Amino acid sequence: MLRWRIRLAHVGEGAMICPGVKIGFPKHVRVGAGTVIAGGVSCHAASQGFITIGERCAIAAYTKIITPTHDPAVLPVASVGINRSVTIGDDVWIGTAVLILPGVNIGSDAIVAAGAVVTRDVPPDTLVAGVPARIIKALPSREERFANGIKLKEQRREH
Numbered sequence: 001m002l003r004w005r006i007r008l009a010h011v012g013e014g015a016m017i018c019p020g021v022k023i024g025f026p027k028h029v030r031v032g033a034g035t036v037i038a039g040g041v042s043c044h045a046a047s048q049g050f051i052t053i054g055e056r057c058a059i060a061a062y063t064k065i066i067t068p069t070h071d072p073a074v075l076p077v078a079s080v081g082i083n084r085s086v087t088i089g090d091d092v093w094i095g096t097a098v099l100i101l102p103g104v105n106i107g108s109d110a111i112v113a114a115g116a117v118v119t120r121d122v123p124p125d126t127l128v129a130g131v132p133a134r135i136i137k138a139l140p141s142r143e144e145r146f147a148n149g150i151k152l153k154e155q156r157r158e159h
């Protein structure tokens with residue numbers, strides 16, 4: 001973790017970046033407190049693109065987050081590089097093998113189902129899935145989900 005603390009723009013307290021995570025342009029990547037990034041995740045920021053991940057998020061294995069792109073109206077394709085920053089709110093769960101495309105903002109408390117390709121912003125408190133990702137359902141309120149978490153912890157302590 002120490003090497004990421006030195007290299008990244010910000011790593012919040014208790015954040016965990018597992019072995020096997022790849023980060024391009026680490027000085028353009030911020031990871032909030034308590035967030036866990038699993039092995040095999042790739043955060044591909046670039047010279048003018050930033051990736052901001054909020055607090056207490058879980059980013060599952062093999063997910064890719066990228067900021068660089070090109071303008072489809074311009075040839076040759078690689079002549080103009082564009083960077084669009086990606087922002088992920090607090091308490092977001094990104095499932096395994098998700099692809100988050102440049103310019104996407106994912107609202108707090110959202111869930112992105114495994115295998116989704118996220119091309120548009122995701123509103124807070126929603127579950128999205130598929131290619132391209134679409135809203136599957138609205139999630140219970142943040143308060144209700146945190147209360148469920150506390151209940152579950154208490155039940156586990158009793159058994």
Ligand SMILES: CC(C)(COP(=O)(O)OP(=O)(O)OC[C@H]1O[C@@H](n2cnc3c(N)ncnc32)[C@H](O)[C@@H]1OP(=O)(O)O)[C@@H](O)C(=O)NCCC(=O)NCCS
Nearest residue numbers: 058060061094095096111112113114115116127129130136
């Ligand atoms: C999204 C997820 C959490 C399930 O949430 P859920 O609220 O229990 O959702 P349901 O299983 O009731 O599915 C609701 C609908 O979404 C669809 N769906 C669920 N997961 C999907 C996925 N990954 N991709 C596409 N559609 C999906 C279901 O088929 C269902 O569609 P239907 O209503 O037409 O039958 C789960 O499918 C998932 O993707 N988990 C991620 C697991 C993972 O990545 N783990 C890594 C370690 S953390």
